[in-house]
Amino acid sequence: MTTSSENPFFSDTSQPQGPPDTFIPPPALESAADYDEDSSSFGGTDSSGDASSSGELESLRQGYLSRRILELLPELLAEPAFRIGQRGDLRKRDVFLTGALPVWAGALPNVRFRYGGTGVSPNLYSAVVAPPASGKSALRHARKYGRPSSSTSSGGTSPEIGTSPEIGTSSENRSALESGAYPEGRASPQGSSTGQEGPEEEPPGRERPGVRAGRRQLFLAADSSAAALKRRLEEIPHGVIFETEFQAISRALGSSWGSFTDVLLKGLQNEAIRMSRSSKGAVTIPHPAPSIALAGTPAALGGFMSGSGSTPGTGNGLFSRFLFYRFDREFEWSPQFRSPQSESTQSEGPQSEGPQSEDLQSGERRGSLEESLRGAGQKFREARRQLGARETPLWVSVPGALQEAHTRAFRSLTKKWREDESVPRSMQASLTRAGLQAVKIAVVLRGVRLAESGVPPASTQSIELGAEDMEAGIRLSLTYLLHAIEVGARLQGDDGPQDTCLQEKALQEKAGSQAKLNERKRDLTERQREYLEALPEEPFSTAEAKDLASGFGASKRGVQRWLKSWRKAGLLRKPKRGMWAKRRPERKDSPRTEGLPGAESVISVIDGIPALAGGRAP
Numbered sequence: 001m002t003t004s005s006e007n008p009f010f011s012d013t014s015q016p017q018g019p020p021d022t023f024i025p026p027p028a029l030e031s032a033a034d035y036d037e038d039s040s041s042f043g044g045t046d047s048s049g050d051a052s053s054s055g056e057l058e059s060l061r062q063g064y065l066s067r068r069i070l071e072l073l074p075e076l077l078a079e080p081a082f083r084i085g086q087r088g089d090l091r092k093r094d095v096f097l098t099g100a101l102p103v104w105a106g107a108l109p110n111v112r113f114r115y116g117g118t119g120v121s122p123n124l125y126s127a128v129v130a131p132p133a134s135g136k137s138a139l140r141h142a143r144k145y146g147r148p149s150s151s152t153s154s155g156g157t158s159p160e161i162g163t164s165p166e167i168g169t170s171s172e173n174r175s176a177l178e179s180g181a182y183p184e185g186r187a188s189p190q191g192s193s194t195g196q197e198g199p200e201e202e203p204p205g206r207e208r209p210g211v212r213a214g215r216r217q218l219f220l221a222a223d224s225s226a227a228a229l230k231r232r233l234e235e236i237p238h239g240v241i242f243e244t245e246f247q248a249i250s251r252a253l254g255s256s257w258g259s260f261t262d263v264l265l266k267g268l269q270n271e272a273i274r275m276s277r278s279s280k281g282a283v284t285i286p287h288p289a290p291s292i293a294l295a296g297t298p299a300a301l302g303g304f305m306s307g308s309g310s311t312p313g314t315g316n317g318l319f320s321r322f323l324f325y326r327f328d329r330e331f332e333w334s335p336q337f338r339s340p341q342s343e344s345t346q347s348e349g350p351q352s353e354g355p356q357s358e359d360l361q362s363g364e365r366r367g368s369l370e371e372s373l374r375g376a377g378q379k380f381r382e383a384r385r386q387l388g389a390r391e392t393p394l395w396v397s398v399p400g401a402l403q404e405a406h407t408r409a410f411r412s413l414t415k416k417w418r419e420d421e422s423v424p425r426s427m428q429a430s431l432t433r434a435g436l437q438a439v440k441i442a443v444v445l446r447g448v449r450l451a452e453s454g455v456p457p458a459s460t461q462s463i464e465l466g467a468e469d470m471e472a473g474i475r476l477s478l479t480y481l482l483h484a485i486e487v488g489a490r491l492q493g494d495d496g497p498q499d500t501c502l503q504e505k506a507l508q509e510k511a512g513s514q515a516k517l518n519e520r521k522r523d524l525t526e527r528q529r530e531y532l533e534a535l536p537e538e539p540f541s542t543a544e545a546k547d548l549a550s551g552f553g554a555s556k557r558g559v560q561r562w563l564k565s566w567r568k569a570g571l572l573r574k575p576k577r578g579m580w581a582k583r584r585p586e587r588k589d590s591p592r593t594e595g596l597p598g599a600e601s602v603i604s605v606i607d608g609i610p611a612l613a614g615g616r617a618p
Contacts, residue, residue, distance in 0.1 A: 065479060076379060091138075099293040103291070107218075113443050223248045225258050238291070239290055253304070263288070323480040383450060395461060402465060438470075474609060478606050481602055540579070567580075
């Protein structure tokens with residue numbers, strides 16, 4: 001097995017050397033180091049995960065976040081997600097989680113990990129793409145983690161998150177600065193900052209009295225000028241841009257005064273932003289780490305991606321930086337009147353027919369969604385306050401077995417895409433950044449668990465990433481990559497209109513409607529139709545299919561011929577070698593991944609991820 005020092009993506013040679021003790025040890029690995037050394041073991045062989053059981057593969061193809069992901073989530077994310085899913089719409093549950101990840105990243109100032117030999121923050125960009133009135137507004141629940149609070153802390157009354165107090169030069173404020181009572185990361189003239197990148201980076205500097213500091217407003221305005229946004233990032237490098245409509249940010253990007261695409265491009269990678277002001281001279285934000293949570297319609301997405309004059313597609317650099325979640329929606333009416341009592345129990349409305357509706361019915365939970373988010377918000381704010389008050393960053397190290405799991409997954413997918421000439425070259429950037437996003441997500445989840453159990457003391461220099469965090473991070477980033485493939489196929493990118501036409505043609509050819517399936521079944525004999533209906537609804541093996549043969553007067557060899565011919569006719573599909581599955585009519589709210597270049601490779605790699613840790617059903 002490759003050691004961490006041999007792994008180019010997780011070099012620990014420049015990691016700050018802290019005490020050997022680890023705060024809140026993560027669960028021990030179960031099987032991360034036990035699978036085949038050959039990277040091809042991802043995708044195409046049996047895995048210890050459950051992606052292929054209970055309709056997990058079908059769930060992936062329909063674009064839902066899988067049950068395995070939900071099992072691995074920390075409680076502060078799982079509980080609200082359960083409440084939203086309990087209301088009967090699993091798309092809204094997924095939208096909430098997609099927005100919650102960047103918001104929680106904003107609660108983790110002073111948290112770092114190493115990737116590619118560089119100190120990185122776990123900030124994230126996400127975007128939900130769906131038609132109007134389809135449930136995108138569920139994103140607003142994620143904002144409630146960071147809503148204002150008048151709660152008190154050990155240091156006295158805590159200002160609301162929605163305030164931006166000026167820190168003057170009074171002895172009281174100077175004392176607060178010197179005691180480390182305020183968060184890190186503000187930039188100052190001449191490049192001094194409290195943000196550190198490790199011993200090889202610029203040495204830490206104390207903030208000067210008069211420089212804006214303190215418990216800063218979490219959210220940044222999307223409809224902002226470039227100068228104003230940079231000024232806010234100077235004050236709060238870990239702020240969150242949160243908008244439920246793409247137009248709010250595309251309007252700014254498309255204007256002469258608001259073209260801050262360079263800030264967004266540098267922000268995800270935490271690259272220094274430098275500017276010159278007549279009043280202050282040269283100013284540097286050494287480690288900007290903004291997070292972004294957006295939603296909007298497919299039509300508005302093109303305007304957002306091209307708002308700064310760049311090409312609206314997968315090759316403009318901004319596209320690959322986002323975690324996309326896309327869905328359509330069947331036109332139907334949902335009950336809009338619910339009493340407070342019904343919020344804490346099962347929704348009166350009909351349950352979603354999605355593949356995971358049964359996943360959210362287990363377990364006994366009390367309280368409403370609002371109560372759940374209120375309690376989580378208190379821990380959110382306390383974690384943000386304590387982490388921001390640290391004198392030095394809290395480094396999250398990645399154990400060797402988790403490094404191997406990460407490397408194998410993305411090496412395997414890279415190999416598959418390299419061999420698949422149909423994958424657009426512009427999508428390669430999305431795959432490369434999916435590797436970084438996997439670790440960012442994992443570190444965010446680790447931070448959420450810290451908020452649940454208690455932030456480590458200031459003397460603790462490092463903690464370890466948990467196995468459940470890395471597994472969830474890899475699964476989530478690859479699931480979002482599937483959505484990015486679908487979104488990219490609908491955008492006109494630098495691959496030209498010809499590729500786009502081919503992708504649209506593939507979508508039309510692969511879309512199987514109920515009418516087409518019924519027409520194909522009419523060509524079967526009555527005995528064959530009865531046998532087809534008797535086959536399991538979930539994926540089944542060839543051996544299981546042959547075991548049913550005798551009950552229908554068919555030989556095992558004859559059944560083998562049936563399976564092959566039905567696959568050609570489009571009645572069956574092969575999710576993996578030796579396995580079969582009935583082809584169902586496609587739901588109108590489901591992304592069509594079949595036929596999209598690179599999609600099946602992503603699904604096969606997700607299917608092959610081993611279970612790195614145990615989990616609990618939400």
